[in-house]
Amino acid sequence: MKRSLILAAFCALCLSTAAQEKRIFNETPAQKEKRLAWWTNDRFGMFIHWGIYALPARHEWVQNREQISDSAYRKYFDLFNPDLYNPREWARQAKAAGMKYAVITTKHHDGFCLFDSKYTDYKSTNTPAKRDLIREWVDAFRAEGLKIGFYYSLIDWHHPDFTIDNTHAQRPHNPEDYEKLNKGRDMNKYRTFMHNQVRELLSNYGKVDMLWLDFSYPGKNGKGQEDWNSLDLIKMVRKLQPAIIVNDRMDLKEYADGGDFVTPEQFKVSAWPTHNGQRVPWETCQTFSGSWGYYRDENTWKDNKQLLVLLIESVSKGGNVLLNVGPTARGKFDPRAQKALAGMGEWMELHGRSIYGCTQAPDEFARPDHSLITYNPTTKRLYIHLLDYPLQNFTLPGYKGKVKYAQFLHDGSEIKFSAPAGHWIKNEVGANDLNLSLPVIKPGVEIPVIELILAD
Numbered sequence: 001m002k003r004s005l006i007l008a009a010f011c012a013l014c015l016s017t018a019a020q021e022k023r024i025f026n027e028t029p030a031q032k033e034k035r036l037a038w039w040t041n042d043r044f045g046m047f048i049h050w051g052i053y054a055l056p057a058r059h060e061w062v063q064n065r066e067q068i069s070d071s072a073y074r075k076y077f078d079l080f081n082p083d084l085y086n087p088r089e090w091a092r093q094a095k096a097a098g099m100k101y102a103v104i105t106t107k108h109h110d111g112f113c114l115f116d117s118k119y120t121d122y123k124s125t126n127t128p129a130k131r132d133l134i135r136e137w138v139d140a141f142r143a144e145g146l147k148i149g150f151y152y153s154l155i156d157w158h159h160p161d162f163t164i165d166n167t168h169a170q171r172p173h174n175p176e177d178y179e180k181l182n183k184g185r186d187m188n189k190y191r192t193f194m195h196n197q198v199r200e201l202l203s204n205y206g207k208v209d210m211l212w213l214d215f216s217y218p219g220k221n222g223k224g225q226e227d228w229n230s231l232d233l234i235k236m237v238r239k240l241q242p243a244i245i246v247n248d249r250m251d252l253k254e255y256a257d258g259g260d261f262v263t264p265e266q267f268k269v270s271a272w273p274t275h276n277g278q279r280v281p282w283e284t285c286q287t288f289s290g291s292w293g294y295y296r297d298e299n300t301w302k303d304n305k306q307l308l309v310l311l312i313e314s315v316s317k318g319g320n321v322l323l324n325v326g327p328t329a330r331g332k333f334d335p336r337a338q339k340a341l342a343g344m345g346e347w348m349e350l351h352g353r354s355i356y357g358c359t360q361a362p363d364e365f366a367r368p369d370h371s372l373i374t375y376n377p378t379t380k381r382l383y384i385h386l387l388d389y390p391l392q393n394f395t396l397p398g399y400k401g402k403v404k405y406a407q408f409l410h411d412g413s414e415i416k417f418s419a420p421a422g423h424w425i426k427n428e429v430g431a432n433d434l435n436l437s438l439p440v441i442k443p444g445v446e447i448p449v450i451e452l453i454l455a456d
Ligand code: GLC
Pocket: 049, 060, 061, 214, 215, 265, 285, 292
């Protein structure tokens, strides 16, 4: 009995491993690495959630949360007129913050499109804005040298054929009413519509570097792979834009290549995420405060240090950060977002070298106290981010003989190696440790970084 159980468990494991190995494309790991190379190098991008939900300014899920009917929600559509919209200015701010790519909501769950689609009337060209806001955005961000990505919601609470489930804005109070409400709704038609829109996005705006599809919730009352026809969708996407990078939210998890990277949302991972024991590309998407869309009265804004630690820590575990701004209904970044971006930019201007092209350090380099370390495999430099500025003596455990030179990154000033002196330090610094002598006064940057030039 026991043996057969173990055998069954073993077979299940083999089967699931085999199932996880299914592939859609015949791209080699090296080819994938090359396709993702710019993104892995760049590390830091801007997410932009913008749509008619910026008018109520109470979260991008406002229609759902408050169960607003289509007709009541229509007022935001009729009033949408972002007279201060200047995407070039957005792009400049993203760039100044150190971001290298940006992903914008072309359509969110409410179904409203910021682009000119021939498959719907529910789009910016029919609002007082009267134009394709995505077209201007693409041109502006490209002009500033940023890579561009489209977020597209698989979910659509506006489309008349998208069946009403318990995640829908028009979900009924009485469960018995689903059938009545869904009479005449045809997911086949919705699927065709959705594929058509993705085709438009990937055909009409030149090269699109990323596609961010959101999201699946398979199971009873949910929607997943079959509802979206995700297999055909991803094949079309890669056919139209062979170099594109696609996220992992279309419910193709049983395929090794059903998404290019994983997307821990509003979550700082404890270690580099893996799949079948292999490290996988990842990007955490995060907000400055508790909402993606502009939320006037939400006040839980992260401070400058928290944001920088998020970025550094992500890179130290081999990941990217996609940090979100929710522009206002008039088309501006609100002052809180501007301040947060500027704060990061001030640090990034001096410390980009410890972020771009960097990743998790080789295991032989232990993390010194109160620090985060990143490593550039090309230049072979190691970066120690001092989260809590030490008192003069700073010990690098096991680093003896591995370092040629040490300097502060912000000003390139030398940091001297120091022989342990005094009774206490002699006890604490081991024969394989390297001791640095730091200035007593913390340099005037939020998180000082020591750059180590490693011995060959
Ligand atoms: C969630 C939310 C959505 C947001 C997204 C960003 O899926 O539904 O509002 O766009 O996270 O990752």
